[in-house]
Amino acid sequence: MSRNIRILGTGKYLPSKIVTSEELDRKLGLKEGWAAKKSGVKIRHVVDGEVNSDMAVKAIEQALKNANMTKEDLHCIISTSASFDQPLPCQASLIKEKMVFKNHPIPAFDIDSTCLGFVVGLDTISYLVEAERYKNVVIVSSEISSLAINPNQHESYTLFGDGACAVIISKSSKEETSSIKTSLIETYPEGVHMTEVRGGGSILHSRHYSEKNKTEYLFDMDGRAIFRLSSRLINGFMERLFKDSGLTIQDIDMVIPHQASAMAMKLMRKKLDVPEEKFMSIIENHGNVISASIPMALHEAIVQNRIKRGDKVLLLGTSAGLSLGGLVFEY
């Protein structure tokens, strides 16, 4: 199950507009300090006219620069976002349009697993890169939650942020030891309604939008229930993830968790018995950026020199669905 995959470059983009937790306390009429304390988020970036594809292109441009490549070196574009510019066509084709290629008809399509989109996308497409179907692939998550969070759900309203992150992968050369060691995705439908946006599809088309049902078109999350279910599942999941890999959690140099919430991350870290310095948190100044959270934390770990070539890294998270996902790689 090992795949000879190497990360060539990563790029992050945050919209320039910042919303502080103090502003949210005031806006929502909360006790001073509530938002920062409850969510662990001090500031989050939010879009101001930009859409998902705009941010995705900026993140890809930075990833290309960091990989010392041009866009013409890419052979496939995968969008792994949960939010989107418009329902149709797929997000990747809208991103490709804004990248402005000339005679470079590489495929662009989407892989979606909500917050785990990036992990599932990387896991899936790595087999095609290993098999040399595509040489250089960019995987991009670009998320906007600020347009769909519910001000009456203080917990999620203060938690989320917008932004994008792109990661370029290729097959390792024979001299390189970079590789994906093991990965596992599991879906538990008992949690499928714990995180959702119910309105805007076939169940409830936009034409039914009204003042009365408007919250149906907004993000609805039961953070406590998700955490309870994830906590119950995580130990068994970790066993199955590491099984046959010859590795244990002690071999991991850095855990890159989904930035679900500061509290959930802290409890999960303790449950996994991982020291703080080996557990990447960027939630304080990013918030939870849905599927862009994991690649953003990975990007920060790389640019802050908290991981180096040869290190073993674990990407780990949960997503609406409810899915658990883990992927171990040597950087």
Place this chain on the structure above:
Amino acid sequence: MSRNIRILGTGKYLPSKIVTSEELDRKLGLKEGWAAKKSGVKIRHVVDGEVNSDMAVKAIEQALKNANMTKEDLHCIISTSASFDQPLPCQASLIKEKMVFKNHPIPAFDIDSTCLGFVVGLDTISYLVEAERYKNVVIVSSEISSLAINPNQHESYTLFGDGACAVIISKSSKEETSSIKTSLIETYPEGVHMTEVRGGGSILHSRHYSEKNKTEYLFDMDGRAIFRLSSRLINGFMERLFKDSGLTIQDIDMVIPHQASAMAMKLMRKKLDVPEEKFMSIIENHGNVISASIPMALHEAIVQNRIKRGDKVLLLGTSAGLSLGGLVFEY
């Protein structure tokens, strides 16, 4: 690039409600016979309360039966639909919920390339099946366009139908010759706005829905422009698809095209120089069912004994994006 993949079973589901082209002529105030003549569709099935996940489950159940399997034999569920029950979570997790598993946490996630979703999903996931990451995988496309087509666009309003189709694949045994021979996906953003639903995402949230802008939330298609662009691209695409495969279009026993429209299919068939009996059309009694069209036509080719084990089959289509996709397999 060959992958030892075998189709174990297929299943189709059509909602029971039927709309005839005569009914549409009357509803839209068209000349008698216009709808059937223009679209090539005599009847199409449309949902009457069912949502995408309901139809997907029915199609999967039939595919399991035809494969002589139970749902517990599955190791991964891929939804490849362009339309969806609700924007979040991903469609596959909503399908998995309705399949009602007990202690079977196989992953469920989405791959989306609009009308080519099934082809891109099959192409992509085949590498994971070949590598034995997942043994038995079901790929399901379940589409509802009837809720989002625009009665003022007669061409698309008379063309589309609803329904679902599921295909179960596994790795071929050493004695079996079933395999994917070659495949190619290309994306041409110059066609990205020729087929779209602009409202319902970050660009135009459902909250902005109004009587004035309501068509923004409906399907908008420029069939003529799509056909012109596809026609210009198809010959080069076919050359690149077959290159290095050792095959030509003459080796193909059956072409399974996207059921774009009767006219487009006829012209494309002539351009490819494929005789009528080797070109599967089900549009007359299904309409264009977005990403479910190709697997449905494949399903019909199998159940009507128009392809047999050992035959070489070409899946071929275009999708919003604009993407072209082709995949050749030995059944």
